[in-house]
Amino acid sequence: MRLExxxxxxxxxxxxxxxxxEKGVLFINPETLKPVVLxxxxxxxxxxxxxxxxxxxxxxxxxxxxxxxxxxxGKGGVFPGMVSKVETVGSGKTLALKGMAVVTAxxxxxxxxxxxxxxxxxxxxxxxxxxxxxxxxxxxxxGLKQHDYEKAVRMAGFRxxxxxxxxxxxxxxxETCVYETTGIKEGIEKYPDLPRVGYVSMLQTQGLxxxxxxxxxxxxxxxxxxxxxxxxxxxxxxxGNCVSAxxxxxxxxxxxxxxxxDLFAQHGKTLNFVCQIxxxxxxxxxxKERSSNMTAKLCRMLDLDGVIVTQEGFGNPDTDLxxxxxxxxxxxxxxxxxxxxYAGRDGKSQSLADADAAAxxxxxGGNANEVVILPKLDKVIGMLDYVNxxxxxxxxxxxxxGTLEVELQVITGxxxxxxxxxxxxx
Amino acid sequence: xxxxxxxxxxxxLEEFGSTHEVCFVDGSLNDVLLRxxxxxxxxxxxxxxxxxxxxxxxxxxxxxLLISKPACTSDVAAADPESVRLIGNAITTCRxxxxxxxxxxxxxxxxxxxxxxxxxxxxxxSADQ
Amino acid sequence: MxxxxxxxxxxxxxxxxxxxxxxxxxxxxxxxxxxxxGMAFNTGFGDEAEIIATIVCGDSYxxxxxxxxxxxxxxxxxxxxxxxxxxxxxxxxxxxxxxCGTIAAAVKEELGIKSITGMxxxxxxxxxxxxxxxILETKDSAAGMRAAVKSMTAFALKxxxxxxxxxxxxxxxxxxxxxxxxxxxxxGSKRAVDMLLRKxxxxxxxxxxxxxxFDRVDPNPAVKDMAHATIALxxxxxxVVKGNPDHIESSSASKFGExxxxxxxxxxxxxxxxxxxxxxxxxxxxxxxxxxxxxxxxDLEKEGVIGKLHExxxxxxxxxxxxxxxxxxxxxxxxRLVADGVDAVILTST
Numbered sequence: 001m002r003l004e005x006x007x008x009x010x011x012x013x014x015x016x017x018x019x020x021x022e023k024g025v026l027f028i029n030p031e032t033l034k035p036v037v038l039x040x041x042x043x044x045x046x047x048x049x050x051x052x053x054x055x056x057x058x059x060x061x062x063x064x065x066x067x068x069x070x071x072x073x074g075k076g077g078v079f080p081g082m083v084s085k086v087e088t089v090g091s092g093k094t095l096a097l098k099g100m101a102v103v104t105a106x107x108x109x110x111x112x113x114x115x116x117x118x119x120x121x122x123x124x125x126x127x128x129x130x131x132x133x134x135x136x137x138x139x140x141x142x143g144l145k146q147h148d149y150e151k152a153v154r155m156a157g158f159r160x161x162x163x164x165x166x167x168x169x170x171x172x173x174x175e176t177c178v179y180e181t182t183g184i185k186e187g188i189e190k191y192p193d194l195p196r197v198g199y200v201s202m203l204q205t206q207g208l209x210x211x212x213x214x215x216x217x218x219x220x221x222x223x224x225x226x227x228x229x230x231x232x233x234x235x236x237x238x239x240g241n242c243v244s245a246x247x248x249x250x251x252x253x254x255x256x257x258x259x260x261x262d263l264f265a266q267h268g269k270t271l272n273f274v275c276q277i278x279x280x281x282x283x284x285x286x287x288k289e290r291s292s293n294m295t296a297k298l299c300r301m302l303d304l305d306g307v308i309v310t311q312e313g314f315g316n317p318d319t320d321l322x323x324x325x326x327x328x329x330x331x332x333x334x335x336x337x338x339x340x341x342y343a344g345r346d347g348k349s350q351s352l353a354d355a356d357a358a359a360x361x362x363x364x365g366g367n368a369n370e371v372v373i374l375p376k377l378d379k380v381i382g383m384l385d386y387v388n389x390x391x392x393x394x395x396x397x398x399x400x401x402g403t404l405e406v407e408l409q410v411i412t413g414x415x416x417x418x419x420x421x422x423x424x425x426x
Numbered sequence: 427x428x429x430x431x432x433x434x435x436x437x438x439l440e441e442f443g444s445t446h447e448v449c450f451v452d453g454s455l456n457d458v459l460l461r462x463x464x465x466x467x468x469x470x471x472x473x474x475x476x477x478x479x480x481x482x483x484x485x486x487x488x489x490x491l492l493i494s495k496p497a498c499t500s501d502v503a504a505a506d507p508e509s510v511r512l513i514g515n516a517i518t519t520c521r522x523x524x525x526x527x528x529x530x531x532x533x534x535x536x537x538x539x540x541x542x543x544x545x546x547x548x549x550x551x552s553a554d555q
Numbered sequence: 556m557x558x559x560x561x562x563x564x565x566x567x568x569x570x571x572x573x574x575x576x577x578x579x580x581x582x583x584x585x586x587x588x589x590x591x592x593g594m595a596f597n598t599g600f601g602d603e604a605e606i607i608a609t610i611v612c613g614d615s616y617x618x619x620x621x622x623x624x625x626x627x628x629x630x631x632x633x634x635x636x637x638x639x640x641x642x643x644x645x646x647x648x649x650x651x652x653x654x655c656g657t658i659a660a661a662v663k664e665e666l667g668i669k670s671i672t673g674m675x676x677x678x679x680x681x682x683x684x685x686x687x688x689x690i691l692e693t694k695d696s697a698a699g700m701r702a703a704v705k706s707m708t709a710f711a712l713k714x715x716x717x718x719x720x721x722x723x724x725x726x727x728x729x730x731x732x733x734x735x736x737x738x739x740x741x742x743g744s745k746r747a748v749d750m751l752l753r754k755x756x757x758x759x760x761x762x763x764x765x766x767x768x769f770d771r772v773d774p775n776p777a778v779k780d781m782a783h784a785t786i787a788l789x790x791x792x793x794x795v796v797k798g799n800p801d802h803i804e805s806s807s808a809s810k811f812g813e814x815x816x817x818x819x820x821x822x823x824x825x826x827x828x829x830x831x832x833x834x835x836x837x838x839x840x841x842x843x844x845x846x847x848x849x850x851x852x853x854d855l856e857k858e859g860v861i862g863k864l865h866e867x868x869x870x871x872x873x874x875x876x877x878x879x880x881x882x883x884x885x886x887x888x889x890x891r892l893v894a895d896g897v898d899a900v901i902l903t904s905t
Contacts, residue, residue, distance in 0.1 A: 109541060110534035111485055124738075146540050195755045206478055208544030220548060243541075244480035258744035270752055283478040283545055284492075284552035285512075306755045308747045315477030315519065319512070336751040338743055341764065342522065347734035349522035353477055353515050355766045361754050362764040363747045366736040369522070408736075409482070419743025424763055425734045426722040 002180040003074075003230035004093040006173025010100040013050050013132045021167050024174075026100065028134065028164070036159050037138065042152040044141045049381045051103075051133040055118045056378035059135055061386050062114030062412045063104040063150075063242050064157050065128055065250040068097045070165035071234065078165060079158045079235040081216025089234035090227075095168040100132040101252055102164065104157040105382040106139070108149050109209065112386055114245035114412045120375040125414040127421055128252075135381045136160060147208055154240050157251075179264050181228050181273065184302070191272040195305040198274050199229065199259050200295055200328070201418075202320055204241045204248065204312040205280040211240035212249075212312075214278060220287075224279035224294040226302070229260040232276060244314045246368045246414040247340045253413070258420045259308050259338070274302055279324070281317045288320050296327035306334040310418045314342065314368070314409075318353040329358040340365035340415035341425055345407070365415035366423040368408050376402030429473055429553060431546070432465070433490035434458050437539040438546055446550070456520060458489040463513045469496030472509040474549045476516035481541060484523035488542040492549050559604035559715045562635050563593045564628070564642040564658055566651045569697075570611040578615035578650075582624050584631045585609045592700060596641065599708030604715065608635050614650040617657075625661055632662055639715040644673030644703040645680060647695040652680030660687040669714055673707045676729065682879055683807075685729040689714065692729055768878075784898035787865035789888060791873030791881075792839065792846035792905040793831030794822070803872055805832025811871035811884045813891070816864060821850045833874030834905050846903055865897050873904055 009024055016027035030048040037046040051057045071077045074092010077084030103116065116128045123129035138156060140149045182190060203212035205220035212219045214227075214237050227236065237254040260276065267273040279295045282288060299307055307328060311321045318339070325335050341351035341364055351367070387410065388398045397404055408414045415423060430447035431438060434457065439450050451458050459476060466472065473492035477483070529535060567577045569591040589597050590609045597606050610628055617624050632640060640662040642655035655672040657680075663670040664687070673691035674681055681690055691710055693703035706727045714720060722737040723730040739746065746763070753760040778784050795803060801812040819826075822843035829839040829846065844850040852864045869888045873881070892900060 109537035110531065111481065111537060146537065147544070195752075197751065197755075204480070206480075206545050207548040208541050210480060210545065241480075244482075248480070258742055259747065262742075262744045262748045266748060266752070271755075282552065283474050283549040285473055285475060287552050288475065306751050308744075308751055313480040314482065315480065315516075316475035319475055319477075334751065334754045336747045336754065338747050339764070341734055342519070343734040344522040345524065348732070350518065350767060351734060351764060353519045354512075357766055359766050360762055361750050361760060362762045362766075363743050363750060364763045365743055367734045370736050416743070419745070419747050422739045422742050423736060424722075424739045424743070424746075425736045426724045426730060426763065 001091045001228045001230050002178065003090055003233060005177045005179065005233060006093060006095045007098045007175045007177070008095055008168050008171055009174045010097050010132060013100060013134055015050070019167060021171060026097070026164070026167070033160055033163065036163050037136065037156045040152050040156060042141055042144055042148055043138050043156060045139045046156070047137045049135045049137070051116070051118050051135055051381060053118055053130055053132070057118040057381060058377045058379070059103055059105055059116040059133065059381045060114060060384065061105060061107060061112035061382055062116055062245065063106060063108065063112070063153055064239055065252040065412070066102045066104070066157050066161040067252050067255050068100070068102060068161045068165035068168070069235065069255065070095050070162070070168050072169055076234065078162050079238060082155065082213065082238055083158045083162050086215050088231070089236055090231035094234055095165070095171065095173060097165065097168060100134065101128060102157055102161045103128065103133045103135045104153050105135055105137045106153050107383060107385065108153065108242055109146055110386070112242060113410045115374070115387060115410050116412050117374060117377060120377065121372055122374045122411055125372070125408060125411045125423065127413045134164070137382050150209060150240065150242065158238065179230050179233065181230065181275065184274070187272050187274060191268060194268070194270065194272040196274050196303055197263060197271040198277055198299060198302060198304045198307045199263060200277045200279060200299070200307050200309040200324060201257070201259070202309065202311045202317060202324065203237065203278060203280050204317070206283045209242040210313070213238050213240055219278070219280045220282050222278070222280060224277055224291055224298060226275045226277050226298060229257070229264070229273070229276045232257050232260060237278070241312065244409065245412045246409045247313060247365065247417045249312045249416070249418055250413065253416060253418055253420050258418055259310055263308070274304060281311070281313065281320045283316070288323060292320065292323035292327050295324050296331050299328050299333045300331040304333050308336050308338065310338045312417055315353050322354040322356045322359060326356050326358045336361040336363060338363045338365070338417055338419045340417050341367045342369050343367045343425070345369050345371055363419060364425050365417055365419065365421060366408070366425045368415045370408050371405060372408060374404040374406060428495040429492050430495065431490060432458060432462055432493050433546070435488040435490050435539050435542045437543045438490045441543060442550070455483055455487055455489040458491065459513065459517050459520065462491050462493060463517065465493055466509045466513055467505050469505065470494055470509070471506045472512055473553060476513055477519060478549070479541065479545045481538070482523055483520040484526050486538045486542065487529060487535070488538050490542055490546040492553055558602070559639060559712070560637040561596070561600070561604050561606045561639045561641055561711070562608050562610065562632055562637040563596065563606050564610045564612070564640070564655065565591055565593070566654065567611060567613045572611070578613040580613035581616050582610060582612040582627055585611065592644070592704060595700065595704040596708055599704055600712065603712055604639070607637060612654065614648070614654055617654040618650050621657065625658065628658055629661060629665055632668065633666055637668060639711055640668055640670040641707065641711060642670070642672040644691070644693045644700070644707065645678060646693055646697055646699065647675040647678050649679050652678035653683065656680035656684030656688065656690065660684050663688050671707065671711055671714065673703050679879065681729060686731045689728045691727055778899045781861055782859055783862040785863050785865050785896060786852060786861045787892055787897040787900045788847055788849065788852065788868040788903065789900050790847050790868070790870050790903045792870070792903055793829040793872040794827055794839065794843045794847040794870050795830045797826050797828050799828070799830045803830045803870070805830055805872060806874040808872040808874070808876045809880060811869055811888060813867055813869055815866060816849060816868055817866045819849060820853045822847060831872045831874055831905060846905060848903065865892070865895065867895070
């Protein structure tokens, strides 16, 4: 499959009468976006705001981060199965608004975490301090159940991102990148001497606030399967995960999956990037066994020489990760796993909840328990309830001088387990 | 397979009390894990991962586990090594999170209960298939 | 700003006194003198720091008189009150490395003075002390002196000035078993791709998180006939004959003890105690059976459940004891148990 991604560099976002993109500036009339959100009767109101890199702004509690894209050539539309029909995507041409993101926020549950600081120490840790963020804080109708609220905000984010993406239709890309995968036979003929490499992405799938969707299907119900990595770029995989801010994979990271990008960068040169294998992280142990068996079998059937495995979330996914690694290695396929650590505030505890000697090649996104002091910022988009009361690294998160003492785990994307950031630990 | 639910979440008791065997623990998340450990030592097998969910163990006060009834065929209660390993790792993992102020806000507690119930439901769905 | 005051420790060889034949010279304090590698350190320090004294000791002397010489050197260092203590570098010299590690760790722990040393990663002193004191990694021989001095000087100044020490790989010290965050140059996905390419090409690669050491031992087959078996007790809980006759250390034990249980049916506070420094000793001292269950085994012996309790038991202190030492103790204890015809062992810890 061949996908062109045309990049439209966004250099500023401004509220205006007319929504349009002009010379890299995104003009938005929030009044025209409101109906897109409120078409879901479960949402009572929405407030839009803009946060720019370097501003003294804190966005919290963050639910999802989404990159607006629009499909201009080829089959299907963005977020298939969610806002577009379930047509197979991943070929043709897609335009992406680079340098910006739609950030959904709102207190879906009382312990909803996720902080994006646009300046200060916190900004170093979240990748979304570098994007221009169009934030939407959604207020639910009275008495709305947590499940319904989560779904309403999730879907509203995709609709808004798709609507903004539409503004790019007809524009000329500032830069175009081409990503192409081949069929199995074609790949072997084209790159007979290159190692065959796959990418195993583990999707968080445990229940409310812990879900991931593939073409609209709750991934806890899938058995592992293969997709073209270009499908993920068109939004075939979206996040419904609201928990564990530091190591959840927002939709933005699925769309801009760094492992896919970096494997494509080597594709045809030092390796043959064969496919992406998606698998899940279920609660039930027999499901974990079945999924890891299937994943290892797929690696073998595809005659892969090596795979990179990435995970999502805290605790039990470590068991899926280790099961996958052990079983894939046992099939004679070399693995590198990407994870993060919970080594305690002092860094002295065992980092992972599971371990095996087969996991001899590990990339880490750092220790999520490490404590940071976040400065007091001038403006808050969203609400500070969770941060002040629960998120803290000590009894008193909110310190007398207005600064916050927290563990990295509350910062969105801080220890991403797809290798999205540069943070690491030794 | 015969299994029962070990929980300290009252919503789980309400949801499954009439259709499933529920063993209610009037205690903390840690108490549930320790109880599970004892049951495992007596021959029960864990059916779900004890660290399910990404809500940190020093935030949510709730834990619900599916546990098989011990096999009555063996005369010596042999603990399932995989269950022993998982529960041991889970107890250790929970210990490395610092203790925080006990959460008393009823709305918040309810949210934790809802999420815990939802995660358990996904496991029960797999178990009852 | 006043210069940072440094005291330097070296062995007889690097002091230019002599080789193995001079390894038994006692510790000497050279106030105001800069000797051997100290010259290079002083040059590296520039205006920021200076060596105010050099302590020289023979490697054999140090290791054979460890307690006395440690106390003597600590006394000198205390009086000199430097801002920083540097030992070595020891490269791959084993006894020198152990001496550097021992004295550097003691200065840090007992005097609260910042302290560093340097040695080759396979030097036995590295494994023993890398979690207690910053050990800078050096080459395996003195040919690496220039590089060692360079990295130790840079680290010493940073440390002495109270600047934040980064992750081990950033600042060149041996990993202390503590996870420290830092920002890499490349993002994680790129590092993963690079690591996979190396792994696929069978080239060496370094994992960012080494899995915990799984030194698993397959269990022996079950004892078939317990009623005629000789059972021994071995403990890492530090239960020793009252008075600790072998002077087993309360932490980082360097030895184990062998004690008789002939005629002993119950351990009591007048005859046994614990040497362990890692737990509250009150209950173990009041009734050492709580750690070494002699009373219960005597009961089982009487009831005929076991053949007999072995007449000797072995004890050490597990508190911070190095894996290398523990392995050595285990091998030796095992040998003696086999020689005595013991069928099975109950290991107790705390």
